[in-house]
Amino acid sequence: MVTSPVPVILQVSKCFVKPSSCSNPAVNLCHLTPWDVAMLSTHYIQKGLLFPNRPSTLSIESIIDRLKSSLSVALCYFYPLAGRLKTERVLDDNNKVRSLRVLIDCKSQGAEFIHAVARDVTVVDVLAPLEDVPSFVRSLFPFNGAISHDGHSLPLLAIQLTELSDGLFVACCFNHVVGDGISYWHFLNAWAEIARAKECGFTISRPPVHDRWFVEGESPPINLPYSDPEEYIERHSPPPLREKFFHFPSLSIAQLKAKANMECDTDTISSFQALCSLVWRSITRARGLLANQKTSCRLAIQGRARLRPPLSPNYFGNSIYAVAATTTAGELMAHGLGWAALLVHQSVKSHTDNTIRELVKKYHEEPFVYPLSGFDKYSVMMGSSPRFDMYECDFGWGRAAAVRSGTSNKFDGKVSSYPGWEGGGSVDLEICLLPEHMALLEADEEFMAAVSP
Template identity: 65%
Template sequence: MPSPPPPVHQLSTCMVKPPPLPSKRCHLTPWDLAMFSAHHIQKGLLFANLPPSLSTDQIIDRLKSSLSTALLHFYPLAGRLVTEEARDENQKVTGIFWSIDCNGEGAEFIHAIAHEATVADVLSPADDVPSFIRSFFPLDGAVGHDGHAQPLLAVQLTELADGIFLGCSFNHTVGDGTSYWNFFNAWAQIARTKGVAALSRPPVHDRWFIDGYDNPPIKLPFSHPDDFIERFSPPPLREKIFHFSAQSIAQLKARANQACGTNSISSFQALSALVWRSITRTRNLPADQKTSCRLAAQNRSRLSPPLSPDYFGNSIYPIIATTTVGELLNHDLGWAAWLLKRSVAELNDSGIRDKLRAWMARPVVYRLSMFDRFSVMMGSSPRFDVYGCEFGWGKAVAARSGSANKFDGKVTSYSGWEGGGSVDLEICLVPESMSVLESDEEFRSAVCPPLELGMLLQGTNQYP
């Protein structure tokens, strides 16, 4: 039997507020409003080999003071959601308006301890992701709409026996993965430089609205949150990290391109095709069953003119490639990668605007139950600067996520610790599918051994 998870005890909780600012309302775009039923973004970093000169109290003080300054720049995160009802002449509710009241109420900061857990326990390189990591993230199970009463950002610093874990729960209504990691990197820069240096990438807060709908706020045709809020609970899942070296991914890319007689298939398209085919094989589905691979894609650079890469908010759509199980598995890797490439090309300025107009005509709040159990969802991105989040105590040794937004077939992508084009994938599957995936020949041939803890520690001992 597995050993019981180490206990995680909360030692203190407080609200961190930005310096006083004039209160303002931040209107929400269709991209934001569609996230009301999504769980918070839960991502965090594991730090080891900390400078011996830094005590835990010093680390906490620096985190709190730098977070206060960061909230000055990312002021929506210190606010709360507010609701206004639209009523007809008979006082019947005809719709609801939502916005962020940027009132500086603050973000939650939690100090916790798990002294029975070690850095090696968290990494568990040969095993599943340990379930106790979920306790490193606050606001577990919260959805976007909960931001009326709960903070839009909650941070937890958890002390381990030989390191620390810094986890954030970030309301998905406020921003997407790009916004999340831009915030995390800015916070780290402020902590590392003690607020002396100007932000290298200050956020852009001007909300973008589709042509013809530039007079916010947007009214949604609901009379009560129960009309669109879902509290999703997945079946029991196994979660595991798989490492792909830069060389392994280069080989996948070359193989896919050679099969199609082209050189235009990207590394991530080839990797996603491998994952799609491999997970589909584990499910033993009939040949005529439809299956899809969805790639989370940000719209900023696809619009014309493009949005700033530092646009703070949501700007994402899933890119969807669909075929039958028989077609997917009877063709080669290149064929599946080409399907993905073709779907990526279709998400351009025109396609994005068409999707927005369709949403305005019939607003939809995304729910996790909408995802079909025959498909694969590639979330997050290996392009996010995860290991650039350096707070002044060395490079993180790993990134991990909480329980949010997980289901059978969800894959979360991270840049590999060593960089250079390497990728780590966190794959969530029902137990019987994970067991088959671990022995899938095509998949195993591309997976590489995880980096050893000693190597990770050697790369984290340079302090500013």
């Protein structure tokens, strides 16, 4: 087999963008919640948008100037992204380090903006229809391999604009301590809204809410039970994986939902829960697990609307947990789609206000940092969400053609979900698996019957 040469992606320039002179809250330090602190060893969030419709009337210089100026305004609203992490050491009576406190220093050091060029890369090269995600896509993103703790020295936000031969790719690298996927897309859409606005003094339609939420009776900051950051820092590198996108049209999703509810004689199973069930069963089958092997389908779900009273949908920070439906591989294979979907549904339904408050209370008693290496290799992790507003993120050049991700937070069994480009309830799944298991998934009849050709 002839291997195509890896395209060259050259960095042209790099600079820092600071908040503009617009007024913002006089906040010096931002305290963190358990949801934030627990993310210190996870990678930065890396997502990017592929634009095939670069206006011929605009020079690259004018595009870059507009992106930088609008980013400067956006950072006034989302001011933690212009800061850096800061660790304070708490001493005991013997002047020894007893614990560590991590905060965001909001002194507006700035976000990084990179301009790169990939003259030999086309939009179709990035899309790679019916193929694995090309390895060069990772070079379209900054900070590959960086974990959130690196935000002590690295910017908490980095943007890379890459010129392709026939389009543009805008990549955003966003520290996970600062926020989750909802916060990520909230920021990106607000920045795009500012970029395409024509009048000065523009006010965004959804200003972020920065008031951090804490469990009743507890006060920030959180004391991590370590004397040195090296005790919790982990730089996880997964084995070689295949990464591939699968498209599920709205008709397939509707059929999965109908089948799952019919098999369980209910109408409570959602479209996404039915899709998760299909993925869980299919990957478990591809892995050929022993019948008594425990396996879980984990879903990263947000808590904003589940709390009572609910958090604002514009809450800027983290508010996620991974809930799990668990059984044995034998039981999962012996039952149908609906049985598995009902397990997933029950795990989501049980994540109530009381559950969240108990988890937060327990965290204050025993703080920890999530290790990426701790993920169960027999399970599936569903991340991101088809509900995120990705394709309305318009910088003034029209709609994106695709969403792609970098190397961050990927491991065997990680599945990231995105809205399908055509909308209507369609879903794209980016699946990461060991090569031998991906080959079997591609041959799985039940799974591929739901995938659009």
